[in-house]
Amino acid sequence: MAKTPANTEEKIKDAAHQLFLEKGFGGTTTRDIAKCANTNIALVNYYFRSKENLFREVFQEGFANTFLPVAKILNDDFPLEVKIYKFVDHMTELLKSDPMMPLFVLSEMRSGQSQMCEIMLKSGAMDSNGFQLQLDCEADAGKIREADALQVETSLMAMVLFPFLSMNILKMKHQMDDTAFDEFVDARKKVIPEIILSYLRLP
Amino acid sequence: MAKTPANTEEKIKDAAHQLFLEKGFGGTTTRDIAKCANTNIALVNYYFRSKENLFREVFQEGFANTFLPVAKILNDDFPLEVKIYKFVDHMTELLKSDPMMPLFVLSEMRSGQSQMCEIMLKSGAMDSNGFQLQLDCEADAGKIREADALQVETSLMAMVLFPFLSMNILKMKHQMDDTAFDEFVDARKKVIPEIILSYLRLP
DNA sequence: GTCTATATCGTGATAGAC
DNA sequence: GTCTATCACGATATAGAC
Numbered sequence: 001m002a003k004t005p006a007n008t009e010e011k012i013k014d015a016a017h018q019l020f021l022e023k024g025f026g027g028t029t030t031r032d033i034a035k036c037a038n039t040n041i042a043l044v045n046y047y048f049r050s051k052e053n054l055f056r057e058v059f060q061e062g063f064a065n066t067f068l069p070v071a072k073i074l075n076d077d078f079p080l081e082v083k084i085y086k087f088v089d090h091m092t093e094l095l096k097s098d099p100m101m102p103l104f105v106l107s108e109m110r111s112g113q114s115q116m117c118e119i120m121l122k123s124g125a126m127d128s129n130g131f132q133l134q135l136d137c138e139a140d141a142g143k144i145r146e147a148d149a150l151q152v153e154t155s156l157m158a159m160v161l162f163p164f165l166s167m168n169i170l171k172m173k174h175q176m177d178d179t180a181f182d183e184f185v186d187a188r189k190k191v192i193p194e195i196i197l198s199y200l201r202l203p
Numbered sequence: 204m205a206k207t208p209a210n211t212e213e214k215i216k217d218a219a220h221q222l223f224l225e226k227g228f229g230g231t232t233t234r235d236i237a238k239c240a241n242t243n244i245a246l247v248n249y250y251f252r253s254k255e256n257l258f259r260e261v262f263q264e265g266f267a268n269t270f271l272p273v274a275k276i277l278n279d280d281f282p283l284e285v286k287i288y289k290f291v292d293h294m295t296e297l298l299k300s301d302p303m304m305p306l307f308v309l310s311e312m313r314s315g316q317s318q319m320c321e322i323m324l325k326s327g328a329m330d331s332n333g334f335q336l337q338l339d340c341e342a343d344a345g346k347i348r349e350a351d352a353l354q355v356e357t358s359l360m361a362m363v364l365f366p367f368l369s370m371n372i373l374k375m376k377h378q379m380d381d382t383a384f385d386e387f388v389d390a391r392k393k394v395i396p397e398i399i400l401s402y403l404r405l406p
Numbered sequence: 407g408t409c410t411a412t413a414t415c416g417t418g419a420t421a422g423a424c
Numbered sequence: 425g426t427c428t429a430t431c432a433c434g435a436t437a438t439a440g441a442c
Contacts, residue, residue, distance in 0.1 A: 008425080027229050027314050030418060043426065045419060082204045100313075107310045109371045110303075111230050117375070126376050150377065150387070151291070152396045158365030159358050165368060166360075174327050174353065184353070191354050200402040211407080235437060246408065248437060 009039040017058050021100045024107055025055055025114035031134045053117045055114050067101070070094050074153060075129040080138055080200075091160045092189055096182060102161045125184070135200075144200040153195065158178040159192045212250045214240040219261050222304045227310055228258055228317035258317050266326040270304070277356060278332040281402075283341055287359070287396045296362045296394055299385060305364045338403075347403040355399065358383050364396045 005011050015036035019028045030051055034041045048054035063107060073087045082189060107115035120126065132149035139146045147171065163185050208214050218239035222231045237244045251257035276290040298305065302396055309321035323329065335352035342349045366373060366388050374384060 023314060024310075026227075028317065029416080040427065041419080042421095042428085046425075049419095051418070055332075101310055105312055106306055106368055106372075107227075107313070110306055110310070111226060120372070124402065127409085137361075143374060148390070148394075151391065154373075154391075155362050155395070155398060158361040162361030162365055162368075163357060165309055165365075168320075169309075169323070170357075181274075187351075188357075189350075190242065192358070195358060195398060195402040198406070199398040199406075201401075203397075203401070232434080234434085243409065243437080245410085245438080249407075252437095254436070 008037070008039055008043060012039065012044055012054070013058055014048060016054050017062075020055060020058065021098075021104050024104065024111070025051075025116075026111060027132075028058070052115065056119065060119055060122070063125070065126060066094060066098070068123055068125055071125060072129075074131050075155075080134060080144070081193075081197060084196055085189075087156065088160055088192045089189050093186055094165050095161070097165060099164050102164050103167075124191065138200075142202075145202050147200060152200070156192070156196055159188070159195070163188065211240070211242055211246060213327050215242065215247055215250060215257070216261055219257050220265075223258060223261065224307050224359075226299075227307065227314070228254075228319075229314060255318065259322065262319075263322055266322065266328070269297060269301070271326055271328055274328060275332075277334050283337060283347070284396075284400060287399055288392075290359065292392050293365055295388055298367050299388065302370060305367050306370075309333045309368070322375065324328070341403075345405075348405050350403060355403070359395070359399055362391070362398070366391065 005014060012033065016028075016033050019032055021038060022028075023032075030041050030044055033054070034044050037044075045201065048057060070087070070090045073083060073090060074094045076083065078086060105116060105120070108114045109120070129149075131153060135144070135147050135149050135152065163181075167181065170176065170184075174180075176184065208217060216237065219231075219236050222235050222239060225231075227234075233244050233247055236257070237247050240247075248258065251260060271288070273293045276286060276293060279286065281289060308319065308323070311317045312323070331351075334356060338347070338350050338352050338355065341347045366384075370384065372389075373379060377383075379387065
């Protein structure tokens with residue numbers, strides 16, 4: 001994947017991808033991108049008309065292909081317990097391979113400098129789901145307590161994403177290196193489903 | 204609190220506080236701050252020597268007085284159940300009055316443009332705690348399962364902070380206005396402790 | 407203390423030669 | 425396609441009059 005790309009256009013895209021993730025849209029300069037791709041500013045603007053355009057081209061499709069399928073697991077057709085383990089496991093692995101993505105997305109959506117909002121909307125990440133139906137169904141069968149899907153979903157997402165969002169603080173506070181951090185989030189693959197399932201099962 | 208301050212210095216501080224929170228250190232210009240405080244750039248640099256200095260003066264003390272005491276509740280001397288309800292309640296109320304603080308802190312720590320790291324370290328937010336001792340003690344007494352304090356603490360913090368971190372997406376996705384959002388996080392004051400306590404009580 | 411004017415630099419984008 | 429040179433602008437910071 002990280003194969004040094006042959007043509008200049010791809011080199012620029014790769015450099016942009018890396019730098020945007022690291023420093024955000026506003027914090028990244030066209031000069032940085034050009035330098036990182038071993039070329040010059042003029043070529044960046046030759047291939048992509050502007051910095052904004054480059055940003056969109058780099059992230060638009062990427063989302064739909066990686067984040068979205070995993071986020072949709074909660075709407076797929078699996079038994080409740082399987083679904084929760086599957087979601088936590090897949091999402092954790094995805095984030096381990098792209099640890100700075102969550103904070104990047106949230107930051108960009110706040111600043112509004114980039115067109116992150118448009119990208120998210122186009123990606124379909126905003127579509128609604130049938131998770132509430134499943135919870136209601138299981139509750140009617142007396143298998144779990146009655147629960148608000150939005151509350152459960154938010155808690156689940158929070159527990160998976162938060163370690164990556166606060167990675168810097170977490171590492172600094174507990175003297176973790178990359179390996180220790182990976183071990184920590186791996187352990188959460190078991191803890192998080194246990195937490196949610198303990199709650200859902202009747203009191 | 205939001206009383207229009209008499210002297211120029213305070214007006215500049217207030218404007219800076221608001222704008223930094225909203226757009227980050229890199230996204231805020233000295234011009235913005237001056238304009239928002241109804242004054243000019245020269246005065247901003249007259250009272251504070253530089254933008255960096257202004258940033259530090261605005262946030263350095265604020266943290267130790269607001270966020271820190273609440274974060275330390277987990278180390279205070281309360282019965283486990285009381286402590287968890289108290290922590291979630293106090294932290295939620297704090298964040299409702301300052302909803303953009305969490306994303307601001309995490310963003311600044313990533314970008315490294317500001318001196319957020321130094322401020323956090325100085326504030327004492329990195330000190331260790333005795334939460335693990337309490338969990339071990341309760342587990343020995345057979346009242347709860349054995350649990351890793353870091354995992355529990357992270358999950359707790361995650362569930363409280365995440366709705367504020369993802370506020371923009373959450374509102375957009377579920378068509379929430381400010382009132383609906385407040386109701387949502389208020390409901391979590393009950394849900395979050397139930398989730399954590401369900402997990403801690405034996406399986 | 408407050409202002410206007412300006413110095414100095416870094417940025418995004420483009421012109422034009424090759 | 426690729427480069428150098430440059431424009432136009434906005435940023436921080438400061439000088440100096442009042």
